[in-house]
Amino acid sequence: MMKLQALTVFVVIAHAHALKGEHAGPFGKHANIARQQSAALGYDPNSIPPLTAITSGMATGTTYAPTATFSPGSKPTAFSNAPQIPTFTVNPTDWPAMDKPPPTDTPQVQAWMLELEGHNIPDIPPTVDGTCGGDPTAAAAAEQNGWWTCGGWTRDTDIIDCPDKMTWGVSFDDGPAPYTQKLLNYMNSKDITATFFVVGSRALQYPDLLIEEYMAGHEISVHTWAHPPLTSRSTAQIVAELGWTRLIIQKILGITPTTMRSPYGDLDDRVRAIALAMGMIPIQWTRAPSGLTFDTNDWRVAGGTVIGTDQMAIFDSILSNATVMDNGFIVLQHDLFEITVDLAIGYTLPAATNHQPPFQLQRIGQCNNIPMSNMYVETNTNTTFPGAGATNATSPLPTAGHGPGLSNTTVSITNTSSANGSSGATATNENVPTGDATTFSLPVLGAVVAAGFAAFATMF
Ligand SMILES: [Zn+2]
Numbered sequence: 272m273m274k275l276q277a278l279t280v281f282v283v284i285a286h287a288h289a290l291k292g293e294h295a296g297p298f299g300k301h302a303n304i305a306r307q308q309s310a311a312l313g314y315d316p317n318s319i320p321p322l323t324a325i326t327s328g329m330a331t332g333t334t335y336a337p338t339a340t341f342s343p344g345s346k347p348t349a350f351s352n353a354p355q356i357p358t359f360t361v362n363p364t365d366w367p368a369m370d371k372p373p374p375t376d377t378p379q380v381q382a383w384m385l386e387l388e389g390h391n392i393p394d395i396p397p398t399v400d401g402t403c404g405g406d407p408t409a410a411a412a413a414e415q416n417g418w419w420t421c422g423g424w425t426r427d428t429d430i431i432d433c434p435d436k437m438t439w440g441v442s443f444d445d446g447p448a449p450y451t452q453k454l455l456n457y458m459n460s461k462d463i464t465a466t467f468f469v470v471g472s473r474a475l476q477y478p479d480l481l482i483e484e485y486m487a488g489h490e491i492s493v494h495t496w497a498h499p500p501l502t503s504r505s506t507a508q509i510v511a512e513l514g515w516t517r518l519i520i521q522k523i524l525g526i527t528p529t530t531m532r533s534p535y536g537d538l539d540d541r542v543r544a545i546a547l548a549m550g551m552i553p554i555q556w557t558r559a560p561s562g563l564t565f566d567t568n569d570w571r572v573a574g575g576t577v578i579g580t581d582q583m584a585i586f587d588s589i590l591s592n593a594t595v596m597d598n599g600f601i602v603l604q605h606d607l608f609e610i611t612v613d614l615a616i617g618y619t620l621p622a623a624t625n626h627q628p629p630f631q632l633q634r635i636g637q638c639n640n641i642p643m644s645n646m647y648v649e650t651n652t653n654t655t656f657p658g659a660g661a662t663n664a665t666s667p668l669p670t671a672g673h674g675p676g677l678s679n680t681t682v683s684i685t686n687t688s689s690a691n692g693s694s695g696a697t698a699t700n701e702n703v704p705t706g707d708a709t710t711f712s713l714p715v716l717g718a719v720v721a722a723g724f725a726a727f728a729t730m731f
Pocket residue numbers: 444445494498533534535731
């Protein structure tokens with residue numbers, strides 16, 4: 272036993288050394304070894320730049336194709352009752368426009384609105400833009416309304432940490448994207464699994480990568496379709512964001528997530544109630560007693576506001592909270608950009624295993640002792656999870672274009688506001704997400720890259 276442990280330590284150190292070695296300079300005579308190592312790992316550890324060089328505008332590196340094309344009928348082995356991957360072809364014309372708020376006057380959204388029936392959706396007006404500064408009135412009522420953005424308010428129904436001390440819940444948001452496969456290959460080589468918060472528009476764009484995530488044993492959760500701050504949206508718009516994302520995941524994978532995460536962590540009692548009514552439990556990232564959140568700030572590097580070294584310094588200080596906490600924590604990272612993926616592979620995730628004592632890297636459901644089968648409606652066996660939305664677990668999702676109409680039904684939600692954040696002084700085009708969400712389209716990304724990622728400064 273001792274021998275095995277010693278060997279494990281040696282392998283870890285050897286790998287860490289290999290990573291550091293290439294940062295120190297060109298590989299030279301070690302090139303062949305490096306190539307062999309790359310082939311075995313499924314990614315090139317030498318492609319991770321030194322921390323000082325990970326910065327907005329850095330040269331782009333290799334993207335990796337999905338390792339396998341999983342044919343319809345495949346099942347992940349991570350949980351025993353997983354359904355087969357369905358036969359499904361993603362046809363963009365069947366779906367809302369990428370990275371635009373889905374319209375609310377469609378049969379699908381109207382059908383999903385029925386899921387709110389019988390649930391108490393608090394009559395909280397949409398915030399101006401999902402920020403405290405943008406809406407002082409909402410900020411003043413943040414505690415009352417359970418608004419996480421201004422003060423970190425949570426409710427018992429939220430998943431906000433990992434219960435066990437020294438346990439690190441791994442999450443990646445905003446993908447799948449071109450560098451996701453590199454991250455998957457790395458995590459496979461290290462036997463790490465994570466929770467992916469999927470943007471519906473990216474699933475539409477990269478369905479094969481979504482399948483790869485799922486088949487590799489990672490957890491799949493709902494983010495949104497167009498990544499707006501949800502508190503700034505009308506109830507119907509929130510339903511549309513969550514509904515379309517949930518549906519495309521279900522069409523591609525055959526499973527419907529029972530969890531979700533708000534973009535920017537922007538969650539209040541209205542958004543919370545809508546998500547729960549739709550059968551999705553909100554998952555935040557952890558806020559330490561100091562007020563710091565376990566945000567790796569990788570998005571700031573991609574946004575060009577900090578460089579890699581500063582990002583790790585910030586994160587190290589955040590991580591120092593962990594050893595004085597009685598519980599574990601959930602960490603926010605992103606798989607949308609090469610920069611954020613390189614930071615994860617080269618630095619952030621290794622920081623967990625290099626720490627003394629090491630942190631245990633786990634999926635968020637896993638660290639909360641939620642069986643993977645309960646992370647999805649189709650396989651969930653816990654009738655009290657996800658709480659108030661459990662009744663929806665037995666309701667089939669509307670099929671695109673075939674949802675029931677609203678003509679004979681009254682939706683008894685209390686919030687009838689149609690405001691969506693565009694009614695205030697900062698009124699903007701309703702068809703464009705607020706803030707930086709408009710930059711989420713990867714085709715648009717090229718222009719953003721050229722602009723030095725400046726527009727991503729507030730993205731997370
Ligand atoms: Zn996000």
